[in-house]
Every structure is written in C-alpha cells, then in structure tokens.
Amino acid sequence: MKRRLFLKAAAAGSMVPVTLNGMSLRAYAHSPLMQLLGRRTGSNDNVLVLIQLNGGNDGLNTVIPLDQYSNLSKARSNVLIPDTKVLSLGGITGTGLHPAMTGLQGLYNDSLLNIVQDVGYPNPNFSHFRSTDIWMSGSESNENWTTGWMGRYLDAQFPGFPTGYPKTGAPDPPAIQIGAMVSLAMMGPAVSMGMAISDPSNFYNLVNGTTDPVPNSPAGRELAFLRVMANQTNEYATVIKNAASKANNISTKYPTGNSLADQLKIVARLVKGGLKTQVYMVSIGGFDTHSQQVDNSDHSIGAHATLLKNVSDAITAFQDDLKLMGIQDKVAGMTFSEFGRRIMSNGSVGTDHGAAAPLMVFGTGVQRGIIGANPTIPGTVTVNDNVPMQYDFRQVYASALQDWFGLSKAEVKAAMGGKDFNTLPIFKANPAGIEDFADLVSRLHLYDVYPNPAHGEANFRFFTDGGNVELCLFDALGNQIRTLASGKHSRGEHQVSCNLNGLRPGNYFYQLSQGNRKTTRVLVVN
C-alpha cells in the first residue's frame, strides 16, 4: 500500500488491526494526520539531548531478553540478572529492564520511552576510541570522518558558522555540550558547532562551573582578569547566562551525587529559559565493566546496577522537570554507547567489549514500544560471540533528523554523509511507519537453517510477500561474511544454499531483512 492510499484509508477510519511488538499500529495512524500532511521541510525548534554512556554499556543486562533466558544463563551465569527481578514493560513478556531502572520502566508505562534493539553497525570495531568515533561521525567502520553527524546537520542550519554569529534570528549557540569538551559529533566541516560549558577544563565556565582558584601572585592577578574577560566576551555568554537565570529546576526527583542528573538539570534550565539551541550532549562514564560489574551475592546490584540507576533516575527526574516546566513536548532524549558487551561474561565477573546493544529514546514525542526482536542467544556461546546488529545506529540518527527535527529526506541524506538510511518508527511523527505500512502488514518469515549445526553446506529458506529482500550471514563478531540473497523477490518461499567451506567452527548469524523488518537466527558451523 502506498503512503497516499494508506492516508486515505486512515482518514476514512478503516484502521487495520495489526500489531508490531505488541503495540497497536493505531498508534502510528493515530498520530495527527494534519501534522503529517502539513509536515514541512526544514528544521523546527525541537530539542534533542544526546546521552553518551562512555565505556560500552552491557546491553544484555540492560534490556534483558527473557525469551532467551535459558541460553543467556549458560553464557553469563556470573553476571546474570535473576529473571524474577527483571522489570516488566507494559504488556510485553519476552523483554524486560534491569531491576535498577524502575524510573525508565515508569517512563515506558507512561508511553514516554522507546527501545531500539541491537543497534550497531556493520563490521564492528572493539576499540573504545574507534567505535566512539564511528558513532560520533556516522561513518562506516572502515572510514575516518572528521565531521560529526550533528555537526553536519547544524552546519546546514547555521551556514558560515561561526563568522557572523550570533545574529538576529540565530542568537543562541547551535549546540551545547555539558562537559569537558565538544565531541566529534559536533564537528562541522570547518569548526565545531558546539560549545562546552560548565567544566573546569574549559575557558567558558558559564553555568554552575568551577575554576581553579587563582594563586596569590601576579600570575593569579592576570589570570583572574583573563577569566573575567573570557566570561564577558564569549559571544554566547550573555544569552546562556540569561537563559539559565530565567529558569529554575522544579522537579524534586533529581538525585544528588549523580553527575548525569546535574548535567540534565542544566539542560532543562537552558531550554526552559528560552535558549533556541537544538542539540545538547551530556555524558556519564564508567560503563567499561570488565570486572565486578555485579555484586557476587546479588547480581541485581553492583557497579553496573548503580550506573543504570543513575541513568534511569537522572532521565526520570529530567522528564519530570520538563513536564513541570511545560516544555516536555519539545524535548526528546536518546542514550547511546560506543558498543555493547560480549554475550559471554568473563572470569572477573564482568563482560568484555562487544557489538550491538539496545538504545533508548525518551520524551512525549516518542512512540512507546520496542523496535526489533530480542537478540538471539546461541545455545553454546564462545568467548567471541557477539550480539549482531539488527539496526544501524544511523537509522536512529536519520529518524531523529527526519521525524524529530523535521528535515527532508535530502537534508537527512546530506547530514548522513550522502547515504540513505531507512528511518525507524521511534517518533510519533514518523511517516516512515506509515510509508512502510505495506511491509508491516505483510509477512516475512525466516525458517531455521538446515542442517544446524552444519558442515560443508547449509540451506536457508524464507518467506516474503514480495519486494526487496536481503539475507546475509554474519560471523560472531558481527562481520558480514556472505550475502545469500539480495534484491527483488516475488511473493512466496525462497531457498538458497551456501557453501560453508573455509568458515571456522562456531556461531554465525543469518539475518533476513526487508524494509525496516529484520529477523535473525543462529547457525552453528562444526
């Protein structure tokens, strides 16, 4: 069904009773048609808060695939979260949240949270640095880009920046990072589009910032002078200070001793204070949980639980604050981490660097739900096995740019470095969910490979209602090693065989994708 036809049908009130991950499609169709029809090209004044979880968050202990619990318990018994303690999400039974994330559970139940499963990129890199750069820049795994995805978007919105800025119509900084430095994500083609504030290592300590005390010496005297001048002369100092002074945090839910909460408090004040800045970035570190990520006696507490609690509590308080301030409808937030962690835990009660992991988007503008299936956990897991990617992180970016900032497809493509990525139904205003409606109501099925375990050759079988289909084989690390089928397929069952010679024994994943839908199963080569 074409988008146009669907819209016609929806307008006539003929809703189609199908669900996706337990979520009624009515929800998409319900999204105000006028808004969709009248959707304009170009940026609105919505705000996106990027929350970086530094170190590589353990996705399997964050969003727990309960339907894989048996295999999961074999793979990571020493860090396994007790299934009885896993927090349930709405009416969903197969997937739940880490016990420390009661706040996010509440957001989900209040229809303020969307979870995208297994977000990553092809040919994952396991270096913190490299993988962070890939996430920040939006490049392929084998490319080194010097601009960031937000930097490219903002460069288009603020042509020629910083020359001539601030100016009438654009009085506020394009992007603000609360922290030590402006990251690669904010790098435009020429200069960084972001400014870092509130950090002792930065020149411009504008909001809640601290600085080293000046020594009692001539040097201290000059330093004090320079700092005063620095704060007075930053082009954006006045507008930022004004915005911060106009608003106070209202929510009483903000925890103390939680650096992420402290950062989000500043963001809430600046947005409420009228700053037109669209992009904020905050971060929290410590997710590199190689050892002792859980308490030995109770796996639901410990280092990782504390981190997740901090994230959950901070976001919950922030969302509460936004609501009390009356600005909840213009702010959305998104967590991300450079990678997930290995399926199998290590001997130090921790997990090593992995690949894909879930990502969360929150706010009144998001569509409640879980996009994608749970990761498949093999029955026998080796130390190298990883959660394969289900969605490319750039699909999430493209969704945010198109459906949250209101960019045209062409603008999104430019910000993504000239590449097209299918958007995901993360945001309520997502026309993709409707444009791709035909896919959603059609059937797509991937049968178990035969034989399995296999040696020499394996036969794959799938069903499609017709359209462009791709079937690929990935190794345990997530590297795509074979394309088994690609291109237009007619409605019906299709079969393809694959020569397995040269493949090392171990777990492999095969993934069938059509449009936004993907389904993944495990092949064991022996």
Added chain:
Amino acid sequence: MDRKEFLTLKRQAAPTQVARTERRTSTGLNTYTGAFGRKEAMHLLRRTLFGTKVQDMKDFSGKTMAAAVDALLTTSTAVPNEPINYYGKTTADPNVAYGSSWINAPLDFNFNFQRTMSLKAWWWERAARQPSTIMEKMVLFWHNLIPIGALDQPDARMSHAYLKTVRQNAMGNFKSLVKALSIDPAMLVYLNGRYNTKTAPDENYARELMELFTLGKGADSKYTEDDVKAAARVLTGWGINILTTPPSATFTLSKHDITNKQFSAFFNNTVITGRNNANAGTDELDDLLNMIFAQTEVAKFICRKLYKYFVYYDITPDVETNVIAPLADHFRNNNYDIKSLLDKLFKSEHFFDQLNMGCVIKDPTSHLAGFCRQFELDYPTDAESLYNILIYGRAFGQAIMQDLLDPPNVAGWPAWYQSPQYLRSWISSDSLPKRNQFTDLMLFVGIKRGGNTFLADTFKVTKQFSNPSNADSLVADALEFLIPMEVSTTQIAALRNILLPGGIPAYNWSDEWTQANDPGHANYATALASAKFKLQILYKSIMNLAEYQLS
C-alpha cells in the same frame, strides 16, 4: 584626524584595574642559585622566545641556568633569507623576478604596497621560525621602543633597512642603536627629520628622542621644552635620498643650524657647539647623545622598559630599588651594552622568583607566531603559498591589535606603556575570542593556500614528549609545555578524560598510541586518526584555558 590617532581611538578600553592585594617579591639581582629544572627552563624560554618547542624544553632543562641563559643570548644578526616577490604570479614586477628579493631593486610605486606586505610577512616568519635565541624578541622590543610606520614610507626598502639596523644593534650597544636610528631614512620620514631645517625647525624627533626613546617622562626626567627645541636645532639639516639603493640619509649643511645650542640645568647647562662643516650633522648628534646618555635616567628608563617587557608590568617600590636601580647601574657601567644587561637580568634570583612566573599576558605575535613555532608547522616552499600564509598570520596579528611595523603611534603598543592596564590592553571583547579562534583554526582546519594546508600536527609534537603512551604523563607534559602554572587535579582529570573517556582503563590510550605509531599495524590508519582527534581536543581544551594566554 590622522591615521595613527584613528587607530588609537579604535582600541577598546580595557577594564579598570582591580585593587592590588597579591604578593610580590623583594628579591633582587643576586645570581639565581636555586633549582633549574623544566619549570625554570620553560619560564626562561617562554619569556625570551616566540613559542617554545618541545626540543627546547628538553635541551634547556638539561643545562645549568647560566648555560641556558648564555645560549639564549648567543645571537646572530644574520638572517636566512630576505623578503621576496611573492606576488609575481599575479602581476609581474618588471624589476624583480617572482621568488627573488626586492630589497636591492629600484623603487616601483606599483609594487611598493606588496613589498611592504612582503617585509611584514618576512618579519612574521622570522619570529615564527626563529632559532632558539632571544634575537627576535629583542628586535620587537626595540621596534616597539623606537618604531617607524612602514605604511608611511615611500619605499619599502627603507622599512627593510630600518629593520636591518634594529637587528644589527639589537644585542649590541644601546647608544649606537639610537644614533643609527636617529638618522635612519625611515625614521627621518616617520618623525619628519627630513623637514627639520634651521629656518623651520621640526621638534618631532627631538621630543620623542627624549620622551620616548631615552629619558622617558619619569619623575627624575627633568628636561625642559627648551631642551627639546635645542635638540631639534642640533638635528637640523638631515634629509633622504631616495635615488640610492637603498635610499640613504643626507646631510645638507645649508639647512643646518650652525649656532651653539644651550641646554638646561638638567643637562648641566651643556652647550653643544654649532659646527659649520660637512661632519656637523654627525658630530653634533654625537654631542647630543653623549649629553643625554650621561644622564642616569636613560639606563633606568630602558631597564624599566625591559622589565615590563620581560618580567612584569607592575614596578613596585621594591622592584625599583632592588632591580631597576642596580640593573641601571650595571647597564651604565657596561657602557650601555645590551647583552650584558640581559645577562644580569635573566640570571637573577628576581627573574626566577616563583612570583614572577606566568604573569605576562602574551602579545599577539607570541600568541600567533608562538603557536606556529610550538607546533612546528611545515611551511610550503612555493613563494606565493608561503607568503600568503605568512600574510594571513600577520593580518591575524593586526586583527588582534599588533600590526608589526605599523604600531598605533610612535609610543609603540599601549600594552607596553599605557598605565594602568598595560598588557591587559591586548585582551578585549574582540581579541580574546579571536585568539581562541586562531588556535582552534590551526588545530582543526588550518590555513589553506595554494593547495597547501598550514595545520598543526599535534601528533608530531606529542611524539616528542617523555612518555606519550601514558595518558597521565602526556597530560602532564602537555600542561608543562603550554601552561605557565600549576593546574588543579580536577582540571588534570578532565583533560585525562579526553584521552580516556568515561574512566576506561589506561591501556586503551596506550594501545591506540602504539598502533598509531606503527604503520605496519592493521589498525594504523584508524588509530592514527582517532589519536590525532583526541590530541586536537586535548590541545584545544588546554589552549582555551585562560591560563594559556599567560607566559
């Protein structure tokens, strides 16, 4: 309003000075005998060079204090090349081939502006690519003290000759320098000496000679208006001949006042005998300078100027007593030998006093050319590309208030004379963001000219540190390299977090660094790009600190 006044008016007023409560030192000129490690070496280098290389930091911290000062004061007046025709690709200069020097070519008004720009660029290059000696800082010191305006000159060759004279005398004898510049063709233009005749005396140079170049306006400098008039008469008869190569000073006896010149009691009622011969001009000039240099105020004036330039702008009574007075005595007793004066100052316990470290706000050339030297930028060899980059650098200097060879007025730059703000006048609502823009630009984007990108290679510099694979060591070295004071552990942790975000283990940086240094490694390209970006952010973060503006 003339150009100079206009430029002066354009400057933004600096904030009023805060009340002084900070500690000062009462140390004097005794030879420094304390520790001489990296900190002390860096202090010495920061004050005497435009930008310190990592290799300087290593070399000089390995010397004794005396050897370090001796090395910095062992200068050469030779220059590696002369300013050239960089503009010839666009418009051919009939007298100078593209890439060749114009300094001995005939005057051509069509190209005089380009030649002047060429000279300014060339000087900027001398600062940015200086050897590790004090020479370039001294050339700027003397230019600020006894300046000309290059844009006022009818012939760029005169500005070139002026600068050459400054350089040749920069580390020699102060009195010789003043004598040479008193009859320098560019100076005869700049301060109207060429129009100073017996029938229409022009007091301009005579006044500045006393007020700005030698005696100053201190409380003990009690020359009179009549002294200025008499000195002007001594200096009558000088002119320039623009037809020689380079243009030369001329003395025309018929324009010279041959009568005796009477000076005030301040000069012990000296009478300079009027001469009526071909040597009258130089002989009477010698008499005039002998008379002036007999005054103790001259040495004090220069020592105060040098103190403000090299140590700190605020001369307390203690400094006047313990430093200026004995330094001036030393200067006079050594017949105004500049090197000897500097030797005394830089080897003193006062210079190395902790309280005198880190308190000098960098002048624009130190900030800009200093950056280029610190980060050892690679210069293109093609004349047009090279000079376009140098011209960009010097124009940036002009944008942040320091246009070398065209100071705002004959008093030089306000930062070195205007009480009470002094060096603070370098910092304005306009200049401070631009200073940050420059370092950001050079770290991330570079200057692109003629297919060349003039960009800092942070990797090249970092490689020279003591143990760059260790994040803590790298941050410590970078701070010592770039910041003249201690920073808190909070700041250090924030900087470390750039290399090791989110508290990830230290080996992550070590591994990346190792891979980035191993072209054979499978991850070489990505590790190099990733490491370079982190270093760019690290250096940017440090350079955006207010502390980075200090020296």
